[in-house]
Amino acid sequence: MKICVFCSANSNIEPVYFEKTRELGEWCAKNGHSIVFGGCDMGLMECVAEAAYSNGGMTIGVVPSKIEENGHVSPHLSVEIPCDNLSDRKDLLLLKSDIVIALPGGIGTLDEIFTVAASATIGYHRKKVILYNISGFWNSLIALLDDLQQKGMIRGDWHRHIVVANSLEEIKNECKD
Template identity: 65%
Template sequence: MKLAVFCSANNGIVAEFAEATTELGRWMATEGHTLVYGGCNSGLMECIGKAVHDGGGMTIGVLPTMVERGGRKSDFVDVEIPCDNLSDRKDLMLAQCDATIALPGGIGTLDEIFTVAASHLIGYHQKPVILYNINGFWDPLIALLENLEQRGMLRGHYTDDIRVANSLEELKKILL
């Protein structure tokens, strides 16, 4: 499969997130899955790219020109897909993948999650949108989604569009 991974490109990420990201990347490479990601050379992006690449897997980096001009392209990108901006990046990543996984991240990751989940809700695609809830990172977001659901702000259940995996084993089950 081609798995799009959304995650933080900030440095200084706590070790537990980096360790779980490396474990995911190694598993992806071992299973022959291709990584589709933002292609940056920092944070969890660099961590997942390195783990997949070092494990012999294929990495596809979707890089906005601003990221490349800033010298932030990872050395672990095997195939580069250039794009103009972050909106293009999301569209290209979604077009390239079979499923999406959100690791810990910030505003950019939230934007990616909700863009892909909203397009799933409307019916543009049937690709899984998975929050990899490493050590409860996504618990506040899950609580927000549950609150929105309880208040009638969502069509159906949020889990119709966003799945949650609390471990790599749960993530594997959702994907398989």
């Protein structure tokens, strides 16, 4: 399975996020899953790539030209796919993956999550996004989605497109489907 990982490129964040990200990358590699990610050498992006790559896993980095220009391409890439910008990157990440896992992240990660979920709601694909809710990181977003649904702003049940996993075991179960 090709697992797309959305996550933070920041390094000054809680150590538990790195611990769980490393664990995910190792599990992917040891179980023959490829990592598809943003190709950056910083934060959780580099952590998941290094963990997968050093355990013999395939890592596919979709690298926007700005990342390349700024010298921040991960050295842990099996395959580098260059692209022009973040819109192209999102399209390619989705195209090259079977499922998406969102680790802790910021504005870019939110943009990626909602791009995938919104396109699924209108039928462009059937891929789901798994929010890896490490230490309750996504609790506020989950509450917001529940509130939007209660107010009638989301057609159907948002859980059809965005799934919450609180542990690696729950991720493993979602990846079996």
